[in-house]
Amino acid sequence: MTLLVQAQVAQAARDTVAGWPIASFIATNPLAPHEATRFDDAAAPGTHLTLPVEAYRAAFASGRITRDDLVLALRARGAELRDVPPFTGALAHLTPDDVLIEDMLHADTPPAPAPATPTDPVADLVVPWLAAFLDPDPQWQLPERGRGFYAAWRALATHDPRLSRPARRRLRDAPEQASAAIAACFTAWDTRETDRVALLKAELAALPGWTGYLKWRGEHDGDIDLTEYLAVRLTVRLLLDLPPTEAQP
Structure with missing residues (x-):
């Protein structure tokens, strides 16, 4: 025993x-x-491998993260964006990158639950x-x-x-x-x-x-x-x- x-x-x-x-x-x-595990699968339930959204937005506001950085990250995660045509309207000419970056920077995020x-x-x-x-x-x-x-x-x-x-x-x-x-x-x-x-x-x-x-x-x-x-x-x-x-x- x-x-x-x-x-x-x-x-x-x-x-x-x-x-x-x-x-x-x-x-x-x-x-x-x-080390041999996928990054997204390495954390135990209830833990986080990334910073809160607010921290990334603050880094963008301070210039630590640039728009070019975000574009590179988006293209790395979704190469199909390169083939999506821009949206042209009466008031704006927006690429898919523009839309997604605006969403990352300004969309509302649900409040994080209070830690127990x-x-x-x-x-x-x-x-x-x-x-x-x-x-x-x-x-x-x-x-x-x-x-x-x-x-x-x-x-x-x-x-x-x-x-x-x-x-x-x-x-x-x-x-x-x-x-x-x-x-x-x-x-x-x-x-x-x-x-x-x-x-x-x-x-x-x-x-x-x-x-x-x-x-x-x-x-x-x-x-x-x-x-x-x-x-x-x-x-x-x-x-x-x-x-x-x-x-x-």
């Missing part, structure tokens, strides 16, 4: 780009694992432990740190007042090993074998900054890995009686 869970974690983290620590940060392209700001009780409980483990105060070392992130958290979180007393009692019976803890969560949620990688991937996507850094940390320092992180996240969800993060379609 241990090897199977670790293989599932590795598969779920395949598209995660390792992120350097802030002190020695190196910019990485989050779409690097998708959901709370994340799992992050609220997990992130402080991550911070204490990864960047310990020189005057105070996290007890049990040498046993690994999941084991240290399991030993100490039974005293965390942010968890209810029943949850803390249940935590005492949680598996001692991270892989076993993940497997126990799968069992509790009756997660099908075919859905487990998608579940893990959704949990990793919940805090992408932390996930990228933990992947880097596991590859370089080796004191924590994504299996331990996921074991804590999933166990916290179970203790809070929350379902796993819903996988994106």
